[in-house]
Every structure is written in structure tokens, then in C-alpha cells.
Amino acid sequence: MAWVNAIIQGILTGGLYALFACGLSLMFGVMKVVNLAHGDLAVIGAYVALGVITVTHIPALWSFVIVVPIMAVLGYALQRTLIQAALDRGVLITLLVTFGLSVVIESGLLQFINADSHSLGVGESIITGSFSIGSQIQIPYLLLLIFAVAVVVLLGLQYFLSLSRYGRMIRAVADDQEAAQLSGIDYRHVFGIAAAIAFGTVALAGIAYGMYSQFSPTTGTDTILLFAFAAVVIGGLGSLWGTLLGGIVLGVAQQIGAQINQADQVLAGYIVFLLVLALRPQGLTARRAQS
Amino acid sequence: MSEPKARGGDWTPPLPANPPQGRGTSDEGRSRLEGGPEARSQQSEPLLEVRDLTVHHGQLRALDRVSLRVFPGEVYAIIGANGAGKSTLLRTIAGLHRPTDGAILYDGKDMTKIRPERRATGGIVMVPEGRRLFGSLTVEENLKVGATYARKGPWTIERVYEIFAWMKDRRTQRTAQLSGGEQQAVAIGRALVANPRVLLLDELSLGLAPVIVQRIYAMLPQILSTGLTVLLVEQDVSQALRVASHIQCLLEGHTTLEGRPSEVTAEQVEAAYFGLPGGNGGAGSLPVSRGGLGGIVPPERTEALWHGSTPSSRAS
Numbered sequence: 001m002a003w004v005n006a007i008i009q010g011i012l013t014g015g016l017y018a019l020f021a022c023g024l025s026l027m028f029g030v031m032k033v034v035n036l037a038h039g040d041l042a043v044i045g046a047y048v049a050l051g052v053i054t055v056t057h058i059p060a061l062w063s064f065v066i067v068v069p070i071m072a073v074l075g076y077a078l079q080r081t082l083i084q085a086a087l088d089r090g091v092l093i094t095l096l097v098t099f100g101l102s103v104v105i106e107s108g109l110l111q112f113i114n115a116d117s118h119s120l121g122v123g124e125s126i127i128t129g130s131f132s133i134g135s136q137i138q139i140p141y142l143l144l145l146i147f148a149v150a151v152v153v154l155l156g157l158q159y160f161l162s163l164s165r166y167g168r169m170i171r172a173v174a175d176d177q178e179a180a181q182l183s184g185i186d187y188r189h190v191f192g193i194a195a196a197i198a199f200g201t202v203a204l205a206g207i208a209y210g211m212y213s214q215f216s217p218t219t220g221t222d223t224i225l226l227f228a229f230a231a232v233v234i235g236g237l238g239s240l241w242g243t244l245l246g247g248i249v250l251g252v253a254q255q256i257g258a259q260i261n262q263a264d265q266v267l268a269g270y271i272v273f274l275l276v277l278a279l280r281p282q283g284l285t286a287r288r289a290q291s
Numbered sequence: 292m293s294e295p296k297a298r299g300g301d302w303t304p305p306l307p308a309n310p311p312q313g314r315g316t317s318d319e320g321r322s323r324l325e326g327g328p329e330a331r332s333q334q335s336e337p338l339l340e341v342r343d344l345t346v347h348h349g350q351l352r353a354l355d356r357v358s359l360r361v362f363p364g365e366v367y368a369i370i371g372a373n374g375a376g377k378s379t380l381l382r383t384i385a386g387l388h389r390p391t392d393g394a395i396l397y398d399g400k401d402m403t404k405i406r407p408e409r410r411a412t413g414g415i416v417m418v419p420e421g422r423r424l425f426g427s428l429t430v431e432e433n434l435k436v437g438a439t440y441a442r443k444g445p446w447t448i449e450r451v452y453e454i455f456a457w458m459k460d461r462r463t464q465r466t467a468q469l470s471g472g473e474q475q476a477v478a479i480g481r482a483l484v485a486n487p488r489v490l491l492l493d494e495l496s497l498g499l500a501p502v503i504v505q506r507i508y509a510m511l512p513q514i515l516s517t518g519l520t521v522l523l524v525e526q527d528v529s530q531a532l533r534v535a536s537h538i539q540c541l542l543e544g545h546t547t548l549e550g551r552p553s554e555v556t557a558e559q560v561e562a563a564y565f566g567l568p569g570g571n572g573g574a575g576s577l578p579v580s581r582g583g584l585g586g587i588v589p590p591e592r593t594e595a596l597w598h599g600s601t602p603s604s605r606a607s
Contacts, residue, residue, distance in 0.1 A: 165435075165439065168428070168432055168435060168436055168439075169436065169439060171425065171427060171428055171432075172425045172428060172432075172433075172436045174427075175425040175426055175427055175428065176423055176424075176425060176426075178387060178407075178419070178423065179419060179423040179424070179425065180408075180425075180436070181386075181387070181406075181407040181408045181411065182385060182387075182407065182408075182411055182416065182417050182419060182423075182482075183408075183411060183416075183436050183437045183439065183440070183481065183485060184408050184409075184411035184412040184416075184439065184440035184441075184485060185408055185436070185439060185440070186406070186408045187408075
């Protein structure tokens with residue numbers, strides 16, 4: 001039963017990792033930006049949520065209503081200024097710029113807030129509570145909720161991308177920027193929209209992580225970014241549902257590793273990550289046909 | 292630029308202080324060509340005008356003071372060999388290249404510094420070389436993207452399905468699954484649904500079987516009947532001569548010939564296309580019209596043609 005429990009926990013944690021990963025995947029898929037500041041931006045989202053909760057006293061769960069729009073606006077603004085300026089100079093420059101952004105965010109948080117760890121919604125029953133199936137399987141409400149949110153976000157993104165006007169424009173621009181321009185589309189604006197959506201999911205990831213665990217200024221790079229990368233690579237770059245699959249594989253691997261030896265939890269995840277890179281570098285879901 | 296330049300309606304091309312010798316002997320050939328542009332310019336104002344356009348690709352001067360005027364309802368064909376600068380000219384008009392010098396006027400307004408997407412929504416729409424469809428989108432989605440910021444006009448997705456009958460049945464297929472000719476049709480449809488006033492066609496025939504090319508060009512009258520003006524670039528000279536109401540030949544970034552297809556001889560086209568001595572023999576017979584168009588050759592032109600020097604060597 002302990003193994004079943006581990007697998008269930010792993011699958012549910014996969015939802016959290018999918019939330020980490022989908023923004024990273026979207027930004028890579030649309031504008032070929034590997035956003036190394038991704039994790040730090042999620043931490044910013046968590047800090048903004050902390051501030052919002054402290055000031056307004058709304059329940060932690062509902063902080064996303066305010067934090068997601070704030071982060072989306074930040075995403076649009078950053079894309080239209082810093083990231084676009086980097087893109088204009090070449091795709092590799094975006095790596096340097098987002099790495100620099102990551103360093104600046106982390107140092108800024110240490111400088112202006114502090115290095116303490118924080119959590120969101122401590123003491124709220126839905127966040128700390130859990131229910132049991134049988135005697136050995138315990139499922140936290142929060143993990144279930146995060147998994148559901150991840151599925152809803154991915155479904156929403158899929159419908160948006162495939163059915164809406166802007167979604168179509170985002171896919172067109174991802175295919176061929178120049179041809180999109182010839183159809184009258186300002187690809188920089190479309191990039192901004194895509195970044196706004198990605199940053200919205202990043203905000204959700206930050207809030208979810210803040211409720212699930214503790215965050216500090218360094219959490220962004222040492223946990224969120226790395227897990228996001230692992231989930232994206234395992235699932236397949238640029239594939240939305242791949243990020244959920246990748247997240248689940250990563251989560252299950254970690255939980256099984258923890259079952260063998262508590263200290264091996266994170267290591268087990270990275271071993272799977274390396275195996276996928278070595279044996280199926282295009283990821284589990286990626287199709288060969290897509291160029 | 293040391294040559295004096297006049298701007299405005301009474302625009303004249305930059306003339307050398309001392310016209311090269313031999314030009315006077317070509318009076319006969321030139322006057323024949325002059326009729327075209329003169330007659331055209333009396334009809335109306337040009338819809339699209341390019342003045343003295345110079346474009347560099349890095350060090351290479353791809354276009355050297357090229358000018359043209361396209362009048363409403365015309366099919367204006369740019370011909371020339373590979374590397375003559377035809378595509379560069381079209382892409383610069385669409386806004387994808389920044390000219391080093393010169394101006395692009397559309398409907399009398401200077402468009403030179405306008406972004407490509409604004410030109411497209413303003414009515415200059417290009418079908419790019421190599422189709423450049425959105426490969427992960429379906430046929431219909433490609434058309435919808437083209438129609439996103441469409442101007443008001445006669446073209447709709449339904450209308451495109453009418454002229455390309457096969458397309459409606461296959462509208463849910465990804466364009467990557469289509470043949471080259473079908474992709475070209477979708478690319479044309481994607482441009483048409485934007486309801487352009489000027490349609491720029493870049494090398495429609497590239498990579499397509501001759502019979503497919505024929506079929507695509509056979510659609511042109513239907514497209515023109517909606518009041519479009521077409522500026523096209525074509526390597527296939529016979530095809531261009533068949534459809535065009537006016538042609539201009541580029542060689543190494545310079546204009547070497549321009550006029551109505553009926554007014555130019557095959558020898559002149561050949562000479563202009565390859566940079567060979569003209570049909571009558573001698574530098575003076577180079578079939579370049581002056582006319583109202585101002586598509587005059589720079590002073591180095593004759594020498595360049597005879598000795599086969601490249602634009603970059605001239606630039607130094």
C-alpha cells in the first residue's frame with residue numbers, strides 16, 4: 001500500500017510541476033525564449049500573494065484573483081521591453097538577459113525583504129487538511145486542488161490556443177513571424193500576450209508552491225526552475241499536455257525514490273530526467289513530424 | 292550622394308553631370324518604349340511608387356537606386372535573373388528590409404519607415420517567396436489569420452473557396468500536407484482575404500511544375516477583376532510577359548529595361564536580363580526608358596553591363 005500511496009502522491013505532485021512547467025514551455029514554444037528567470041518570477045508571484053494576503057486578509061486560495069493579473073501585466077511589460085530587446089539581438093542573448101534577470105530578482109528579494117522562509121495560508125483547513133482512503137493512503141486536499149488547477153489551466157490554454165483569435169495568432173507567430181507580419185500581425189504584441197499568459201501561470205505556480213511548501217528568495221532557481229525544466233524535457237518541449245505527463249513522471253519518480261530512501265527523492269527525479277535526455281531527447285510526447 | 296535630387300510631383304531621376312556618350316544613338320529604341328509610361332502617367336496618380344531605392348545586405352548593395360511607379364489596375368512584373376534584387380525590392384516594399392536610401396510611396400504617402408504589419412493592414416499585402424504558410428495551422432486557419440486585420444473589401448474566405456474549389460473540402464487539413472501548388476493557392480488566398488489594394492507576388496513559380504504555374508497564373512484575371520493592382524516578381528520571363536501590363540527588368544540591382552510587354556522585343560529582354568549587348572549592338576541601344584518613369588540607369592550602368600562587374604565592386 002505504501003507504494004500505491006507513493007504513486008498517488010507522485011501523480012498529484014505532478015500537477016504542481018506541470019504548473020511550474022507550462023509557462024516555461026509556452027514561452028519557449030512561441031518566442032523561443034528559455035526563461036531562466038522563470039522560477040524567480042514564480043517566487044515573486046508568491047511574495048506578491050503574501051503581500052496581498054497580509055494587506056487584504058483574503059483567504060490565501062483567493063489571492064490568485066489579484067496576483068495573476070498583476071503578474072500578467074508584468075509579463076506583457078517585460079516581454080515588450082527587456083525580453084524583446086534581447087530577442088532583437090538574437091535568441092542566445094535572451095538566455096543571458098533572463099539569467100541576469102534571475103540574479104537581479106534573487107538579490108533584490110534578499111536585499112529588500114530577507115532570506116526568511118514563508119508560507120501561504122498556514123492554518124487554513126483546505127490547505128493543511130487531508131482525507132484518507134483506507135488506512136495508508138492520505139491525500140492532502142491541497143495537492144488534489146493543485147492537480148485540478150493544473151488540468152484546468154492546461155485545458156483552458158489548449159482551448160484558447162486552438163479556438164480563439166489570439167490563440168490562432170500566437171500559433172501563427174510561433175510558426176513564422178515574418179509571414180505573420182505580412183498578414184498584418186504585430187508579432188511583438190502577440191509575444192506580449194503570450195508572455196502575459198505564461199506569467200499568469202507562473203503566478204499560479206508560485207502561489208501553489210507557497211501553499212504546498214515554503215519559499216524563500218532562492219527557491220526560484222534551486223527548486224521551481226529545475227523541476228520545471230525537468231518536467232518540460234521529460235514531457236517534450238513545446239507540448240502543453242507533455243508538461244503534465246512530464247510533471248507526473250517526475251513526481252512519481254521522486255516519490256518512488258523517497259520510498260526507497262528519503263534522501264533519494266530529488267535524485268530519483270533527476271535520474272529519470274537524464275534517462276529521458278539520453279534515450280528520448282525529444283521528450284515523451286513530442287512528434288518527430290514537427291519541425 | 293553628390294547628385295542633385297528633386298523631390299515631389301515633378302520628380303526627376305538623379306542625372307550625371309555629363310551623360311555618358313552613346314546614349315544619343317538610342318533615340319529610336321527609347322522613344323518606342325517611352326510611350327508606355329507617359330501614357331500611363333496621364334491616367335492617374337501612381338498607387339505605389341518607389342523612388343531611388345537603395346538596399347544593402349551587409350556590404351552588398353542589392354538594389355541601387357531603383358525606381359518604379361505602379362498605377363491602379365496594373366499587373367507590373369519585375370523580371371531578372373537570380374540575385375538581380377527582385378525579391379529584395381518586393382520585400383523592401385513590404386517592409387521586411389530597411390532601405391539605405393530612397394523612398395516608398397503608397398497612395399501618395401511616404402511608407403518608407405512604416406512597419407511591415409502596418410503596410411499589410413494598409414493594403415500592401417505580399418505572398419512571400421516559398422509560400423511561408425503557417426505549417427501547424429489548417430488551411431482554414433491560415434486564411435483566418437490572413438483575414439484577422441482585413442480591410443473592407445470583396446474578398447472573404449468563402450470567395451477564396453469559390454475560386455479554388457478544392458480548398459473547401461480540405462480546409463481542416465494542415466498545410467504541411469498539401470502539395471506545392473496547393474500551398475501556393477492557400478498563400479494567395481491568405482493574402483487575398485486581407486483585401487489588399489496592392490498584391491505583391493514573389494516568385495509564384497518557384498519550385499512548381501510548369502502546368503501548376505500556368506494554372507495559378509490563369510487565376511490572375513479573376514483576382515484582378517476585383518480591382519486589385521499586382522506587382523509581381525518572376526524569374527520565368529515568358530510567364531511574366533504573358534500576364535504583365537508593364538515589365539521592368541533588374542540586373543545586379545539596377546534597372547536595365549522597362550516598358551510594356553508589347554513594346555519590347557525578345558532581344559531587348561534577353562539583353563537586359565543577362566546584361567548582354569543590346570539587340571542593335573552597341574552601348575547606345577540599351578533598352579532603358581527614361582519617360583515619365585525615371586527608371587534611368589546610373590552613369591556606370593553601361594560599363595557595368597559590358598564588363599560584368601558586380602554591385603559590390605561598383606560600391607567600393
